[in-house]
Amino acid sequence: AQSVAQPEDQVNVAEGNPLTVKCTYSVSGNPYLFWYVQYPNRGLQFLLKYITGDNLVKGSYGFEAEFNKSQTSFHLKKPSALVSDSALYFCAVRDILAGGYNKLIFGAGTRLAVHP
């Protein structure tokens, strides 16, 4: 079965420093990977995705993610964190179901806290 793991419940970083939010995955076949961000009491906002191509994917708000097939990882990164980046971040992988249906499987989420 497909799965994703986010090993850190919370990541703390100082404003202006680089940030990394970790994600590892387990899939059969080629992975379709996604990152989403959630602010309090709001829905999820799409940040970026990897389907194929360059291992470094650039997304919204200055975020990027690096796909590493050998380590089965898809870590989210940003060169310089902002206080406004503080939120809950979810990694997700696509799961193909019978009949051509597909769904997203989400990790448990990582809370990012950026301190001034």
Add this chain to the structure above:
Amino acid sequence: DGGITQSPKYLFRKEGQNVTLSCEQNLNHDAMYWYRQDPGQGLRLIYYSQIVNDFQKGDIAEGYSVSREKKESFPLTVTSAQKNPTAFYLCASNMGRGTEAFFGQGTRLTVV
């Protein structure tokens, strides 16, 4: 503006009562989904639908029901059979295979 609209934003349910959460999208997306979010557990799939008049159970469908009579609408009913319905419910849609999903702003359901 295109998007997904969930209503209401907050909902209170009495014991033994059925309630319906609304989800409407004007993105012309084929697929729609309902997720439940509990603290520390990420999102879990309740039901999904790829086309009108067809839907499938997700991982935690017990105590829930859905309908898909129109492409743009995918309402979720939380029945009295759902023993622990207090949660944040998120509706999403996408074009299908491999495309990113767009989410509504969520409905927070509380049992009183």
